[in-house]
Amino acid sequence: MPDCPPLLAPLLSLFGAVPLDCLQLRFMQQALLGLLLLCPMTAALGVQVVHFRMAFFSDAIGHSAFAGAALGLMLAVDPMLAMPFFGVLVGLAVMAVQRRSALSSDTAIGIVFSAVVAFGLAVVSRAPGMARTVQQFLYGDILTISANELVMLALLGLAALIFQIAGYNRLLLIALNPIMARASGIRVALWQYLFAGLTALVVMFAVRAVGVLLVTALLIVPAAAARHFARTAGGLFWWAQLISVTSGVAGLLLSAQPWLATASGATIILVACLWFALGALLRHDAVE
Template identity: 65%
Template sequence: MPDLSPLYNLLAQLLPFDCLQARFMQQALAGLLLLAPMTAAMGILVVNFRMSFFADAISHSAFAGVALGLLLALDPDWTMPAFGLLVGLGIMLMQRSSNLSSDTVIGVFFSAMVAFGLAIVSRDRSLARDLQRFLYGDILTISDGQIIALMGLFLTLMTFQALSYNRLLYIGLNPTLARAHRVRVAALQYLFAGLLALIVMFAVQAVGVLLVTALLIVPAASARNFARSAGAMFWWTLLISLSSAVAGLVLSAQDWARTATGATVILVACGWFALSMLAVAHRREQPL
């Protein structure tokens, strides 16, 4: 496994806060700095495509993925994203092959995954204690192996976005017209669903099942209020995601706070959203 010490040392020099001198805090910072741009990029599409319920269903499948890993004596940190990927692709397959609405299909998967996870946990009450880490999130326990996996996912997603972003927007506006213009709609939809599922599963590690959808939605929604163009929305979302991640980590480690890192990250992002609403109100008051 590559030695990530130079990366951690660089982060400690760039952000010389006392709380970031511990190695586990540097690992958490590295994980958040990799995760924030990915949730920013995917969050824009999730907001524009109205897919927040899809992300919520994927996040709640974490229960089943973790429970299966614990039951089979496998590492839940890897069974969870693998199971989430299968669920994401399964939802997309069902949406494409069924006449049911997207919300109905997602709702069925959502219910089935939560029930499946709870059923497994109910067989062994001791599993409930292990599930709490994934319920609330704990980015402070991220490992070097997970950071390397995030690096690989980051490169994959950025390549996918660079090659397919405009076509994804086209599909979101009118998939039939996109297909008529020889856009490979099915392939792009499956790739998007698979990458979104993996990002959601890794985000569960940071903020937990309960808040993972907020990590995708809140920065993108705030950016939509600030921005006046699609390009500006991307940069605003990136700024809000990164600043929320760093500020949330630092604030949560202060003696006067000592709050959960994931919850603090989301609270900072919600602060950005409140500012964006003020910006919208200010623009409405301006004379035409």
């Protein structure tokens, strides 16, 4: 693996030792590592997105990937650099509109979402040749993730881990009662902007895995499914982690089987939805 960073080579070799034909392929090993890095982040942030009642937020950020990629192509900038930068700007703009107006979070997100989509379409309309290139972000493809992107994802995962350790309880209190959080000495605005920026970055990588059309599901479905199994706030976090990681791994491996041969992103979300259906069924039986 000459083009693989030294820190990643042992992990990829470990995946190759698994007795599955699909994991003998380099791109499948990189895809699996990418999902193992990405899914814990989307699970943790998905729980907080649900707490903040901002499910539409990830959709707005996901669609900003389309606009960011188009803008990057127009300015001759690598779309993989333009997308995160533009996504963070959109995330911060959503939080700013929400904080500085009397609008509800859904309304604020809807306004920014509309502006982002219209901007992306306007940019693409100026250069119709971009449409085919930008279209790949609609569906995503974790199988094409590069070694450099894995390194970036690992660094983002480290930042997300530090953020969760420092801010999980603070964000939970802010979601429950921002006035009480402010009275407790928590810098509410700072944590909300940090949350928006980090979520935007994670969503940009999630678009790489499942595409704009399914990026919201990658955040929301595991968190929603976890509610069926968890009894505490801490339990909700860990159940979301379990559901997200198992959905990512199982979805990737299933999609690679010749008898199924489906898109990996769609299969990952379908496995997560099966978790949700199982939880709903078990909870219904428990209630009865």
